[in-house]
Structures are given as C-alpha cells and as structure tokens.
Amino acid sequence: MTRPASGRGGQSLLVRFTRSGRREALHRHQMLRVRGRSVAWVPPLLLLITIAVVDANTAGDFRIASWIVLVPGIAAAICGAWGTAAFAVLSLLAYLIVDSAWPDEFQAWMPDLILIAMGGLLATAACVVRIRGEERLLRIRSIAETIRRTVLRPLPAEWGGLSHAAVYLAADTDARVGGDFYDIQPGPHGTRVLVGDVQGKGLGAVEAAAALLSTFREAGYHEPDLATVAERLTVRIRRHRDHAAALGRTDSDRFATALLLGFPADGTDAVDVVNFGHDPPLIAGPRGVRTLPTTGGLPLGLGELVPPGVPTLPPVRRFPFAADETLLLTTDGVTEARAPDGTFYPLTAEVTRALTADERTARPRRLVAFVRDGVLRHSRGRLVDDTTVFAVRRL
Structure with missing residues (x-):
C-alpha cells in the first residue's frame, strides 16, 4: 500500500x-x-x-x-x-x-x-x-x-505583446471546466492565440481540449508558419480520436471548432486568422465594429469529410488590426444564449450600441465584462452551454 x-x-x-x-x-x-x-x-x-x-x-x-x-x-x-x-x-x-x-x-x-x-x-x-x-x-x-487551472492555465494580463481579458462560464457550475478552451503562446515567430470549443460535454471534452492546448503551446512556439500550427492541430485531434476509439470509448467521434490567430513578430498592424468552423471574430474600436469574414473552414476532426484532392486545412487570411482596436472572440455559448422568448443574444448589435455610447467599452476588460453581463442578463442566468468571452489588444 x-x-x-x-x-x-x-x-x-x-x-x-x-x-x-x-x-x-x-x-x-x-x-x-x-x-x-x-x-x-x-x-x-x-x-x-x-x-x-x-x-x-x-x-x-x-x-x-x-x-x-x-x-x-x-x-x-x-x-x-x-x-x-x-x-x-x-x-x-x-x-x-x-x-x-x-x-x-x-x-x-x-x-x-x-x-x-x-x-x-x-x-x-x-x-x-x-x-x-x-x-x-x-x-x-x-x-x-x-483541472481547470491545468487546462486553462492562468495568463498574465499583458502577455506576448498583447493585453487580454477572458471570462469562462461553465454550464455545469460544479464542474468548473468544460469543452471551451483558450490560450496565448508567445514565441520567436510572433504571438499565437487559440480559442475553441470541443463538441459535447464531460471529461471527454476536457481531455480533447487539453490535447489541443498542449499541441498548440508547443507548435505555436516552434513553428514559423501559422499554417503548420493549424496542421499540427488537425493531426492532434485525429490522434486523440484514434486513441479514444482504441480504448473502446463511445465518444471517439469528437470534433472542435477553433480560431487560430497569429500576430506577426515584426509588429505589423495585422492579424492572421485560421477559422476551423468557429464563429467569426469581431473587431471593435473607434471606427466601429466589424466582423472578420473567415467562415468556411471545417472543424478540427472533420477533415475526412473532404473529398480526395480537396485541401482539408482552411486558409490563413490576413486582416488589418490597428493598435487601438480590440479583437473579440467568443464561443457559441454567447451567440446561442437564448432569452425566455427564444431569441438569441445579438452580440454584434449590442457591442455596437455600447461603443456608440462609450468608446472606452472597446478596452478588453470592459468589453469582456459587457458581453458577460449581457449574456447573463439576456438568458436570465440560464446557460445551456459553456460560455467563453476572450478579447485581445496590442500593447
């Protein structure tokens, strides 16, 4: 013993x-x-x-x-x-x-x-x-x-040349952690950000999120090309599913939506985005609110649905991103939050209204707090899915 x-x-x-x-x-x-x-x-x-x-x-x-x-x-x-x-x-x-x-x-x-x-x-x-x-x-x-601190490690308020704020609300308040994940990884090739949502709930979703985050932390640091980081993530989710299937588990078909961001090390006022079937991010700043047109990619783990000869990885797209703007990333717990009458939370409209009233709302901490309070108020505090609100801005 x-x-x-x-x-x-x-x-x-x-x-x-x-x-x-x-x-x-x-x-x-x-x-x-x-x-x-x-x-x-x-x-x-x-x-x-x-x-x-x-x-x-x-x-x-x-x-x-x-x-x-x-x-x-x-x-x-x-x-x-x-x-x-x-x-x-x-x-x-x-x-x-x-x-x-x-x-x-x-x-x-x-x-x-x-x-x-x-x-x-x-x-x-x-x-x-x-x-x-x-x-x-x-x-x-x-x-x-x-478990939560292991999967979602604490991040300094200023990390990798970015100021950030995050709120994570687990649908299961006792579990404290679910399938949503996020991280910032600075490295010699710039700072990379990953935000995503694993399909399903329970320990299987937590395991898949931990697998993706561990791969991101290594590949995001070492790989010079963001497309290679994206490829490493697709390989990791496939290996994780194969391992779960070999164990005879019934949740071996999990997939994950994710946003992979890259901020160039040369300080260029731009952001590179790879979208794995996730809700597109918003950019909020003095010039208003705009949605980055990054839809179209398949979620991580569903690449085998693509016919042979068709690229399975979504493209890396670059968008202008000024120093006075904030990039807002959310999981579907925000966009699918329902009011008692069944209406969804109008994220873009609410953020636009808030910035019109006060431009300081675009700061990461204020923006994250505003969206969090709005979601809870809209849904009367009844969250049916894990909810993550993540905002970053250049220092």
Whole structure:
C-alpha cells in the first residue's frame, strides 16, 4: 500500500487537506454572520426561548414543550456538529425545567423526554452527515479547480505583446471546466492565440481540449508558419480520436471548432486568422465594429469529410488590426444564449450600441465584462452551454 506524503511533524497531506476541507465546510455554511462572527446559533436559541415562554404562559390543556424537539433539528441545518450537540443537551435541560414547573397532572415527563432525547441524537447525526457531504463536495470542487487551472492555465494580463481579458462560464457550475478552451503562446515567430470549443460535454471534452492546448503551446512556439500550427492541430485531434476509439470509448467521434490567430513578430498592424468552423471574430474600436469574414473552414476532426484532392486545412487570411482596436472572440455559448422568448443574444448589435455610447467599452476588460453581463442578463442566468468571452489588444 502506498503511504500518503508526509508533511512537517509526520502529518500526512491527506489528513491536513481533510481537516482543511472540514474547516472550509463549516465556514462556508455559516451563512448567518455579523461583522465576521457566526450568529448561526441565534435562530435555534430564539426558538427554544420562544417555546419555553409560550409553554409557561398557556393553559395546561395546551402544552407545547414537546416542540422543543424542533430546536436541534434547526441547529443541524445551520450549525456545526458540536453546536447541534450542545443544543440537543440544552433542549433536554430546558424541557426538564419547563415541565417541572407545572403541577403533576400536567407533566409529560418520560414520553416527551425520550422524544426530545432521540430528536437531539438524530439531529446531531444528521449534522455530521451534512458536514461530511459538504467536505466531499468541496474536495470535488477543489479537484475540478485544479483541472481547470491545468487546462486553462492562468495568463498574465499583458502577455506576448498583447493585453487580454477572458471570462469562462461553465454550464455545469460544479464542474468548473468544460469543452471551451483558450490560450496565448508567445514565441520567436510572433504571438499565437487559440480559442475553441470541443463538441459535447464531460471529461471527454476536457481531455480533447487539453490535447489541443498542449499541441498548440508547443507548435505555436516552434513553428514559423501559422499554417503548420493549424496542421499540427488537425493531426492532434485525429490522434486523440484514434486513441479514444482504441480504448473502446463511445465518444471517439469528437470534433472542435477553433480560431487560430497569429500576430506577426515584426509588429505589423495585422492579424492572421485560421477559422476551423468557429464563429467569426469581431473587431471593435473607434471606427466601429466589424466582423472578420473567415467562415468556411471545417472543424478540427472533420477533415475526412473532404473529398480526395480537396485541401482539408482552411486558409490563413490576413486582416488589418490597428493598435487601438480590440479583437473579440467568443464561443457559441454567447451567440446561442437564448432569452425566455427564444431569441438569441445579438452580440454584434449590442457591442455596437455600447461603443456608440462609450468608446472606452472597446478596452478588453470592459468589453469582456459587457458581453458577460449581457449574456447573463439576456438568458436570465440560464446557460445551456459553456460560455467563453476572450478579447485581445496590442500593447
């Protein structure tokens, strides 16, 4: 059996992470806080006092002391295990005090006492189960966050001669990562940018995105020709599909739409674009908003659909791109975001309207934030697909 890695004092990393998860679970679910201090104990305490006061001030034929069994149940939902246990004991003591104040003919004693004791024990056990479930969920989210940072590595705000901003919204909020991907790779032949969307969801889509990004980071750095980078990506998706098929997996037919951009190293005010069936990018700036006419290429992984003798790679096209303009790239989670009435999000019209009102909206951070807020507002926060908004501008 493999031993867990040990830290200082012989304490294993597994134990430390488990304890950390427990503390985080308790902290995250103490939602009732005032000035940084938890007040989760206030509602069950107020309920206990209210029941005791009402029971002491009603007639003997209307006894509600047995309602004290509700107190540990309320504590189990919002307090920690020790707090719930404390309320279970406090409820027993409160019941004994309240019940003993009544004459003998109105006292319930043993039946209600057993009821409150059992209620306290069950509430404490339920609280322990709840906290363990929260710890498990936090560990899963931590793993998902690690995967996200591995696939979508953090990028400096200024990288490769570009200022950029990005927003990634996973349709599955617990997964934190899906089939959308993006990256910037500076190199001796200029800076390359890749934004794409793998068909489907789940771990298979994440694996395909990771495979494409790893190839892009190497080819984007070493290859002098952007067309060669594009070819390397097509080979990589084919190899990935062959590997998945050899394993007998049913998702071996995945494909990906993508935009591959190249910014020449000589500082030319231009951008080279290879479009693998992706939504065309927008350029926003002082001269308005325009869509780059780059449609027509097949997605990565569908090159075998092309008849023999017909080029499978989309062409590399160059477009003017001034220093005061921003290139906006999005996945179909933006353009296919639907309002309750079924209408799609009008990306170009909305960006044009925003720039008409304030030209500063063209800055990458502002532009990305504007599109993100617009998509969430348009769809009422109900995302049916992973959504990526990516904007770059020359420094």
